[in-house]
Amino acid sequence: MTLPAQISILQADGTGALATKKVPMPKLRDGYVLIRTTAVGLNPIDWKQLQQGTELGSKFGYDYAGIVEEIGPGVSKPFKKGDRIAGLANGGNGSEPEDGAYGEYSVVKAGLAFRIPENISDEEAAGLGVGIVTAAQGLYQSLKLPLPTHPASGPQSVLIYGGSTPTGILAIQLAKLSGLAVVTTSSAANMDYIRSFGPDAVFEYANADKCASDIRDFTAGHLRHALDCVSTPETARLCARALASEMETYYSALLRLPPEVVTSVNPKIQPAYTAAYTAFGEEITKWGRLIPAKLEDYEFAVMLLELVPHLLQEGKLKPVQPLVNQGGNGLVGVLKGLEDLKAGKVRAAKLIYTL
Template sequence: MKAIVSTTPGSAALVHDRPLPSLRDGYLLVKTQAIALNPTDWKHIELTQKPDVLFGCDYAGIVEKVGPGVTSHFRIGDRVAGFVHGGNSQEPEDGAFAEYVVAKADIQILIPESMSFEEAATLGVGITSVGQALYQTLKLPLDTLLLEESETDSKKKEPVLIYGASTASGVLGIQFAKLSGFAPLAVCSPDHFDLAERLGAVAVFDYADGEEAVEEIQDYVRNMGKPLLKAWDTVSIPSSAKFCGDALSPGDGCQYASLLPIRCPRSDVTSTVTMAYTVFGEDWAMGATAFSADMVDAEFGRRWWTSVQELVNQGRIQTHRIIIGEGGLDGVLGGLQQLRDSQVRGGKLVFRI
């Protein structure tokens, strides 16, 4: 099959003679229909030293085979989407940038008829990250997630800050926070204010305004009468960590969650980094760095994706705006360079396979 794999250290290429991946216990073999690109993809390419490691995390496709030990209700011919562990130096067959992928069944979903392959391909990394950050770390209540909106309207909503609200993870974070009865405060570019508000943000703030935006957030929170105790930083760089720390209310009990290993500079704020790859419950490696399996995260992931399936079936989750790239797998490396050069904004770059 055609696939994008590591060649020399820090680089990747499209090959045409990659063997199909072997079907392991608990996995599905899927014929790929669409893939979506994430910053983690080009970062993995830079870090990978071993040859023949397959890249890519977000996909949608059609089930070709169901592996032994699959307890989920998937059948041959099902339309599925989710998250696979591309760039895993310890398991080089796992990855989405190929004509066939192997996907761990517990953290995939059936695609409803109302959703296209291209839309579904945008969900995997973002959905996993939302679950780990907002629910597993910041402790938004899962029990309110599946309630009808009218059932949560009567509650006085608490604010939660979403920094990088127009990213693929951010747009999902806004929606899930709203569904759980929270009031999402969105920090993003003014170009994307309308998007954030349409998805459920109660207020929007320009990250480029710096201290002025922080003061606006603090004023907004005071008027709400509820302290801002939770912030999720989908950008996770020093300036975004400082912004979140400054915006959080004074006093103990504040929590900051990031997607990269960075801490909020405030000493009285609890900082936690989440890494989506722990959801697989398997040993893994990013470049030369090895990580042990985390079964707590894996168990949470199984429960989380079951809840997500219900919300997607009900049509209550909107996917990010899709930007269709040209050339299928042949165009992916160019697309990753666009992503690296910050040329993709307010949408998710998707390639049809």
Template sequence: MDDEIPRTMKALVGNRSMITRILNYACSSSSGDGVKVTTVPVPEIKDNEILVRVRCVAFNPTDFKHVDILSPRGAIIGCDYTGTVVRIGSKAPGNWAVGDRIAGWTHGGLYPDRGSFAEYLKIPGDLAWKVPSSVSDEEATTFGVSAVTAMLALNVRLGVPWIDDTGLAKGRFDSPILIYSGATSAGIYAIQLAKYAGLKVVTTASPRSHDFVKEYGADDVFDYRSSTAVVDIIRSYPNIKIAMDCFSEGGSIEFCAKVVRKNQGRVVTLLDPGTTMAAP
């Protein structure tokens, strides 16, 4: 298959100057030509990497945020992908074979030779997974940034028990957790992980999404736009002390902080608020 791999490929790359990106950050705006499709070299892989022919990608908020503020000109955009293995480094972990279906994520938006919105991408062999025949390319490409974000937030930062090979979590316990913005991609994964861990899943969503998040395991749903939402959650779950903010903009961080403040709880946010926040 090496003979079939071209030397160049099409890719979506960042196209904003540093000055424009600084202005976007300062003004919380999006201006200038953000991206363009161009021809770039097919990435050269290291011994521990594999080369993937991209078949499907997913779009994440971090992608357009990189374009607005972080991505230098020429950086390939995109994180999540599904594809086919076409070249394998001599020391690449993972027992890969040419032709394997593969999915995963990469840190796109910063480098000229690494990103998923391209015909080919390179990835370390241990940062991907083999896609079973029962899972479509479209489905597989969603198990990337959002799923990993949910695991890092819940299992690593908030101490939610890991799920073992049986599909159950060690040390299951019936404690409440707030997942703010449960209808987002990260929120949906967080709801399922928390539910498998035995937690009482409390989430926020607009009324039209209440049934949607309940289908994925939410036990209780509150309208985040309600002026009494914080009070209602505290009244219903007075022992709640952990929260994951899957939106992390506007007043969502303060909302979560108020909910867990009485119990001196913890909130994991997906964006850095810039300052340490104490709920009033």
């Protein structure tokens, strides 16, 4: 099949919104593959990045599944034309405006992709990239907890705040594979679904003071690690109150928060934050800022994504339940889905759109 010269994508229009545009087929770079996109997953970072400002003309979208069409130079993974792959694209990157998943075709970094097992659909796979990398960065790079390949040898607990978020659902499963006791939070409506992923305890978060107190009681005041998958000042303070106050403790957020948000509540906390886009190991531009390359983050993500297809194939890692084409399919559906995501209309699921 001859590839088209022009493709449709969603790109930043300079007004804090995305617009559908016809653009030339993106060019392959070293270490990248060209895919025909079959499904994309939506993330809060999409609308948050647009809201905070981004470079005019940059293509958006992080999570994808697709079919390999061409393989660029320097690709070491054994991908071949026709393979179904999924992973992490670098949406909204001013340094490489052609990056991003929201388009009929995309160039994606091979090291941050994995072959989709036969027991997983494209729609399920398209919801994994950002969540799995972010969860693993928080648990293992920020909090220094044991990897699934070397599970904890003794009792060790972690609080995963936001257990019904896509990242939280994946973090719960990774933490259990690491041999950790997992405490998490959820609304009452989603508790049964979250319990299906095997956490040791689930607490309702509506009353923040009670939630923090209940977690402290359950962990006997000895909780030392918290991953905040919501990462607002309010959720950060709840985590701080739940953590032990008599020993050094560790808190990781998914957004950069002022350290004093947690240290003013609990001065023994060592705060950190993580962002999936550092996994590209390249100098990138986000929000008009040049962000230096972190090669160690890329190497970590490559290692992680080598594990993912095996865990999926063996049923040890379950995808987040996909809500497919809610409000329409294709790029028009993506635009509607981003509105729903921003309005907080999505709970315990991942918005997925087929292209």
